[in-house]
Amino acid sequence: MSRRHRKGFTLVELLVVIAIIGILVGLLLPAVQMAREAARRAQCKNNMRNWGLAVLNYESAKQHYPGSQELLKIDVAPGYLAVSWVGAVLPYVEKSDIVEAAKGGYLAGQGGALYIDISVCPSGTFQNKQQPTNYYVANGGFAPLPNGPNPLVHPDYTPVAQRFADGIFLDRIDQNYGTPPRYLGQARVTPSDVRDGTSHTLLISENLQAGYWTNVGPLEWSQTTMNYYTPSDRVNPLTYTARPGQRFDTLFVWIYAKENSSQTEHPHVSNGSIIAAITPVPPAARINGNAFTARQGQGPGGPLYARPSSYHSGGVNVQFADNSSMFLKENIDYHVLQQLMTPYGIQSDMPFRRRLLKQGEYRD
DSSP states (O other), X not given: OOOOOOOSOOHHHHHHHHHHHHHHHHHHHXXXXXXXXXXXXXXXXXXXXXXXHHHXXXXXXXSSOOOSEEEEEOSSTTSEEEXXXXXXXXXXXXXXXXXXXXXXXXXXXXXXXXXXXXXXXTTOSOOOTTTXXXXXXXXXXXXXXXXXXXXXXXXXGTTTTOSTTTOSSOBTTOGGGOSSOOOOGGGOOOXXXXXXXXXXXXXXXXXXXXXXXXXXXXXXXTOOEEEEOOSSOOSSOEEEEOOTTGGGGGEEEEOSBOSOTTSOOOOEEETTEEEOOBSSOOGGGSTTTTOOOOOTTOSOOSGGGOSOOOSSTTEEEEEETTSOXXXXXXXXXXXHHHHHHOTTGGGSSSTTTTOOOOTTSSOO
């Protein structure tokens, strides 16, 4: 009696094959996602390198780094336009057309034209191409916190903190030094001011709570208005209204804080009393601290959230003043971040200004 050979699979065999395929897909997907994220992180780093190169080209042409905010001379009233550091370096990323439109007063209603691809991290969830979306922020140095118990965490100290030892992108149009506003000589930072070395001083970082690159605002974080004057008529000012803390939309800063009370610091002394650092460091001020998804001014704003943060797991891409880049781990000590942000640490306002940066504290 001849045996009949069946063709095809049994139901059990089919289920086994499906299960095996499911397991393989389950193993493969994480690897694919990791590869995609690695590619996005690399593109993000390349975007940042372009901005770093633009800043260095600006410095080469102007003989100083851009301020966190600059005054652009324009052809229409009131004669000046406040721009962020991003706006100041646009000609060096082949965006001179935006600058020329600004000079002629033609930017109104052209939000989509202000979207710049290299201003957006590919891992970011907010990529509105009809707005000047931005993920990259510059080293704004020391920011005293509001309502603090001592001069180093008080709004009155904010103008004093705008000096080259504390950061690179300082506010060069501070109104607290007089009316009408003028450029501040001490806020004109040059490479020679970076005494700790350009390869050890941060220039640019990511911040997932960064605001539009067009945003500018008063030096004092709680103020909402600032005035700009025409070159020929300093009697009739143009009042610019911003939300509180809007200048932090394009900056990352450090605050007067330390990890724990057991750390030995080199404190400031005022009227014979030691000015103690905030202890411990507020969670929001750390790298990737309180990294929620609110974007473009929807977050709390202010100095605490003007810190390095990203959608990349475990850290953040950063660019140094020599235009080298690295992935900075989020678990570094806060005083290490302060040291990386201060161009002249020993003369800065940070609590550990006499401490030297050790080998391996932030690089593997």
